[in-house]
Amino acid sequence: MSTIKEQLIAGLNTDLANEYQAIITYITYGATVTGIYREEMKEFFMREVPDELRHAEYLANKIAALGGTPTTTPVAVPPASDLKQMLLNVHRAEEETIARYLERRHQAEQLGDFGLVNDLEEIISDETKHKESIEMILRGL
Template sequence: MANDNEKVVALLNEILEMEASGVIRYLHYALMIKGPNRIPIVKWFHEQANEGYQHASIIGEKITALGGHPSLKTAPVPETKTHKVLDILKESLDFEQAALGKYKEVLKHCGDDVALEELIRSMVRMETEHIEEVVKMLDTTH
């Protein structure tokens, strides 16, 4: 593997670990939601967990396509013991912003690999949309 390829694989492995931890994170959030608005919020968190799994799978496939070895680790998921919806959404926002930053970091190393660049740009779009959605959910002025 060329030096840039090794850097890309290392970054993709960090993303894989983040996406895998997102599955755990969002499942935990879904399990901890209580109150009258529980059903739609739980559904949304389950969707996020499923999407994290899909993203992890896509990134893992790209890692192996680049000749790398997918990580078996997951990024740490802190247990804050705060399970109020707004607190959980703030944690979710921080997580999504960190993931977005990591995807953007990969963009700097795509070189002339158009397929990799297109994949990462699509992930940047999805992470940005997640962030926008969470920001809207956190807006309690309406």
């Protein structure tokens, strides 16, 4: 039976593996996107990278501060052969990411780590903006 703190550390490591996935996904899709919108879409994907990098760095530091070991293994990037598939994949990833952070926020609250609660809320704001900008693009496709 693991403690709330151990469950939180395990959850933060899942989040970190997914932030690493997000970084690799956006770089890979930016590199491989083709078609008439290539230039804009490459820029769009690459614009997300600094946020995800900041989230990953934050999580690695927090996991270490809590006494855990930050994972070095990213979740696998889903393949995509065209722009629409890329956008659908990153939209789903952002949605699932927000759900995971809401669960993490609840665990942080249970543990009484309100600094983490506050930091997670900022990250949730970033991911919500990512999700909404992807939705605006998908709406016009």
